[in-house]
Amino acid sequence: MSSFVDSALDLPAKVALLTGASMFTLRPEPAIGLAELRLSDGPTGVRGLTFSGGPAVTLFPNATLLASAWNTGTAYEVGRLLAEEAAAQGIHVVLGPTINLHRSPLGGRLFEAYSEDPLLSGALAAAYVRGLQDNGVGACLKHLVANESETERHAVDCVVDEATLREVYLLPFEIAVADADAWSIMAAYNRVNGTPATEQAHVITDIVKGEWGYRGLVVSDWWATTSTAPSANAGLDLVMPGPAGPWGRQLVDAVKAGEVDEAVIDDHLGRLLLLAERVGAPQPSREVPAPDSPVRRAQLTRLAAEGMTVLTNEGGVLPLRRDTTVALIGRHAVDTIDMGGGSAQVNPPYQVSVAEGLTELLAVTVVDGVEVRERPVPAGPEFAVHPDTGEPGMRVTLHAADGSQLEERDCPAASTMIGIDDDLPEPPRVVRLSARLPRGGRMLVGGIGIGTWEVRAGGQTVRFELGLTSGDVGEAVLRPPGGTVLVDVEPGELFEADVALDAGRGLYGLVARPAPDDVADVVGRAVAAARSVDVAVVVVGLTEEQETEAVDKTTLRLPGAQDDLVAAVAAVAPHTVVVVNAATPVLMPWLDQVDAVLWAGLPGQEGGHAVAAALLGDIEPAGRLVTTFPAADGASPAWSVTPVAGRLEYAEGPFVGYRGHAADKAPAPAFWLGHGLGYSTWAYSDAAALDDVGHRVAVTVTNTGGRTSREVVQVYFRPADEDQPVRLVGWGAATVEPGQSARVEVTGDPRLRRRWDTAQGSWADLPREGELLLARGLGDVRATLRLGSA
Numbered sequence: 001m002s003s004f005v006d007s008a009l010d011l012p013a014k015v016a017l018l019t020g021a022s023m024f025t026l027r028p029e030p031a032i033g034l035a036e037l038r039l040s041d042g043p044t045g046v047r048g049l050t051f052s053g054g055p056a057v058t059l060f061p062n063a064t065l066l067a068s069a070w071n072t073g074t075a076y077e078v079g080r081l082l083a084e085e086a087a088a089q090g091i092h093v094v095l096g097p098t099i100n101l102h103r104s105p106l107g108g109r110l111f112e113a114y115s116e117d118p119l120l121s122g123a124l125a126a127a128y129v130r131g132l133q134d135n136g137v138g139a140c141l142k143h144l145v146a147n148e149s150e151t152e153r154h155a156v157d158c159v160v161d162e163a164t165l166r167e168v169y170l171l172p173f174e175i176a177v178a179d180a181d182a183w184s185i186m187a188a189y190n191r192v193n194g195t196p197a198t199e200q201a202h203v204i205t206d207i208v209k210g211e212w213g214y215r216g217l218v219v220s221d222w223w224a225t226t227s228t229a230p231s232a233n234a235g236l237d238l239v240m241p242g243p244a245g246p247w248g249r250q251l252v253d254a255v256k257a258g259e260v261d262e263a264v265i266d267d268h269l270g271r272l273l274l275l276a277e278r279v280g281a282p283q284p285s286r287e288v289p290a291p292d293s294p295v296r297r298a299q300l301t302r303l304a305a306e307g308m309t310v311l312t313n314e315g316g317v318l319p320l321r322r323d324t325t326v327a328l329i330g331r332h333a334v335d336t337i338d339m340g341g342g343s344a345q346v347n348p349p350y351q352v353s354v355a356e357g358l359t360e361l362l363a364v365t366v367v368d369g370v371e372v373r374e375r376p377v378p379a380g381p382e383f384a385v386h387p388d389t390g391e392p393g394m395r396v397t398l399h400a401a402d403g404s405q406l407e408e409r410d411c412p413a414a415s416t417m418i419g420i421d422d423d424l425p426e427p428p429r430v431v432r433l434s435a436r437l438p439r440g441g442r443m444l445v446g447g448i449g450i451g452t453w454e455v456r457a458g459g460q461t462v463r464f465e466l467g468l469t470s471g472d473v474g475e476a477v478l479r480p481p482g483g484t485v486l487v488d489v490e491p492g493e494l495f496e497a498d499v500a501l502d503a504g505r506g507l508y509g510l511v512a513r514p515a516p517d518d519v520a521d522v523v524g525r526a527v528a529a530a531r532s533v534d535v536a537v538v539v540v541g542l543t544e545e546q547e548t549e550a551v552d553k554t555t556l557r558l559p560g561a562q563d564d565l566v567a568a569v570a571a572v573a574p575h576t577v578v579v580v581n582a583a584t585p586v587l588m589p590w591l592d593q594v595d596a597v598l599w600a601g602l603p604g605q606e607g608g609h610a611v612a613a614a615l616l617g618d619i620e621p622a623g624r625l626v627t628t629f630p631a632a633d634g635a636s637p638a639w640s641v642t643p644v645a646g647r648l649e650y651a652e653g654p655f656v657g658y659r660g661h662a663a664d665k666a667p668a669p670a671f672w673l674g675h676g677l678g679y680s681t682w683a684y685s686d687a688a689a690l691d692d693v694g695h696r697v698a699v700t701v702t703n704t705g706g707r708t709s710r711e712v713v714q715v716y717f718r719p720a721d722e723d724q725p726v727r728l729v730g731w732g733a734a735t736v737e738p739g740q741s742a743r744v745e746v747t748g749d750p751r752l753r754r755r756w757d758t759a760q761g762s763w764a765d766l767p768r769e770g771e772l773l774l775a776r777g778l779g780d781v782r783a784t785l786r787l788g789s790a
Contacts, residue, residue, distance in 0.1 A: 012252050020240045025039070044346060059300075059348035062344075067114040067115055068626050069303075075131065076130055079133075094138070104638045105630060106149070111583030115673070116657035117673060118168050126179040150550050156190050160192065166756045301613060303604075308621035311675070320362070320615050335353065336603075337544065354611045355608065367526050378413060384435040386435065393414060417506070418505060429501055436494055437512055441515075443487055445458070449476075452464075457494075497510060523565055533574075538565065547602070555633050577597075583602045623676050629671040654725050671777075674775065674776065675779060689787075694748070694768070702739075706738050708736070708738065709736065710735045711776075713732050715746045724755065726778070730746045
């Protein structure tokens with residue numbers, strides 16, 4: 001830190017800069033020319049400075065879908081586009097990418113992270129970071145470290161041996177630091193081997209700042225820091241959010257008491273000032289394409305479609321011909337899920353359903369499907385409108401304890417955040433939510449949010465109490481409870497709810513939707529439609545109930561009666577295609593009954609157009625899986641995400657995902673990491689090592705199908721030592737016309753040819769003995785190169 005800064009700021013002034021000024025801003029300091037810094041959640045879009053109710057912004061495809069392209073160029077492009085989005089809002093740092101691994105397929109937040117493989121995750125993260133930072137916007141790697149599940153996330157102690165920690169879970173961070181110099185890193189909520197992540201001196205100071213020589217800033221996850229001196233001494237540089245927190249006056253006192261050396265404070269401040277220097281002074285928002293512009297629409301459609309993965313395609317039923325008659329079936333067809341839940345959510349200008357996208361291109365009969373949610377959600381724009389204007393949304397009035405009105409807000413959606421992003425003279429105690437119900441008939445109405453509710457609709461008044469169902473304080477914001485009642489309403493009828501609030505913050509909204517149909521009736525309509533067409537396309541999937549921050553899954557089964565729906569349709573349709581609208585593995589008990597399966601991820605605001613382009617082959621869905629799909633619940637090397645006595649043992653060690661399946665530590669999977677058929681077939685020939693140790697290999701790939709296609713050549717190293725797992729060491733790709741060939745060279749990453757020697761406390765090279773596997777996933781190995789001793 002410069003002598004000028006040291007002389008200009010006393011200790012309290014320096015410490016004050018080390019806690020956020022608000023939810024997403026850092027305080028300015030005119031005495032040293034430091035301007036305000038602005039942070040925004042990512043990585044699916046740049047939401048801005050508010051948690052809810054902000055401007056309409058671009059909703060990108062989710063991380064697993066983008067990663068499925070196995071293309072660092074794609075990752076760089078997404079980083080560049082997000083930098084444009086950030087610049088338009090004056091945002092300096094985007095809180096992403098998430099590079100925790102897909103350890104257990106039950107992890108609720110896996111949709112935000114790239115992969116189960118550390119090399120794939122690290123390489124894509126480095127490219128994403130470069131895309132952001134080459135354009136002046138800082139990236140923030142998250143969440144350091146071993147933060148692969150959400151159950152008891154603020155207290156869970158993830159127990160990981162040192163070799164596994166370094167070889168697997170720290171490796172993506174190491175790659176993104178070494179190869180892209182990410183400007184910030186976020187410390188996680190969980191404990192690691194008994195110590196909170198924000199107090200991990202071994203990880204933050206010894207490894208990241210020491211061994212890696214990291215010069216950047218380490219920031220806490222929001223509300224993750226619970227100590228003063230221990231976190232400051234461990235290497236944490238910045239506490240978020242602010243202005244309150246465990247540092248401030250307490251940290252000043254700790255320095256004066258000799259518990260923290262002032263040099264530690266200076267180091268933290270120096271890293272903060274380096275971040276400020278890197279992102280530069282605030283610039284006027286440069287002109288960028290609007291979220292709903294034709295440029296963005298085309299970019300988002302292409303990015304989503306290219307990552308979609310053809311899992312099966314019997315008889316070449318895909319791509320669909322344009323003269324095909326289609327029955328499009330399923331709740332996810334008409335209500336496509338385009339993003340996961342929690343802090344990754346953004347407010348997009350629109351979301352295109354699969355029904356909307358496909359009916360623009362084909363003659364399609366659309367049939368709604370079975371229920372897919374257990375929890376109520378805020379009313380969609382077709383079911384709730386402002387009581388005066390008739391525009392989608394609702395009116396909200398907030399009242400103080402004495403009944404006086406604090407604020408009236410017009411919300412463009414049927415939900416609003418209270419207690420976050422508010423600027424009120426005192427906390428509200430009663431909230432009134434008002435809307436009109438444009439559709440009449442039998443309706444399910446109610447509300448979501450913690451408090452005492454009185455709901456008035458359809459001539460009825462219903463009262464109920466909604467409270468927390470878990471110990472996670474984030475529940476009120478991320479998955480608030482709901483209550484509903486069935487009523488008969490007239491079109492245009494007023495719908496109101498008064499909520500007496502408990503102390504705190506949370507999401508509140510009105511629920512309104514048609515009464516659910518009987519499952520047998522829904523399936524019957526789907527079967528009737530499927531009989532009368534060439535192809536039935538059934539869209540199934542998960543929702544934000546399963547793929548969200550703050551909660552893990554308990555099963556990989558599709559929710560509701562979706563499996564029954566697919567089986568019933570497949571029994572009568574001439575051909576059946578299933579589109580899986582989910583970011584993470586699901587079980588497919590009907591797999592042998594259908595002709596094709598397209599995994600579509602969470603495809604962003606252009607989701608429906610992207611699915612249509614993939615189904616028709618307008619854009620090849622050339623994706624490769626980034627997570628191994630288990631064949632059954634429990635059939636993966638790491639399964640449980642539930643701590644026992646507060647501890648979650650990473651007992652599988654380095655044998656996570658495909659590594660464990662390949663070592664017979666779990667049953668054979670349904671689909672391996674790296675699997676994906678695209679729309680052609682391939683022959684491999686003339687595989688060869690290009691050096692003595694097998695770091696560089698080459699193979700000729702020939703497109704034996706009838707369409708131009710992209711092939712991804714994956715190279716795995718299987719050490720002769722059975723205590724060492726097989727691991728991906730590199731990949732390469734080529735786009736080849738029918739009947740043509742290409743020579744693909746792959747250079748392996750040397751960081752995957754080493755092991756951590758716990759006894760020596762240092763890295764050691766793995767022996768050369770073993771095999772290099774050239775594959776389309778480990779379920780389809782095309783060539784094997786044997787490696788001998790030195």
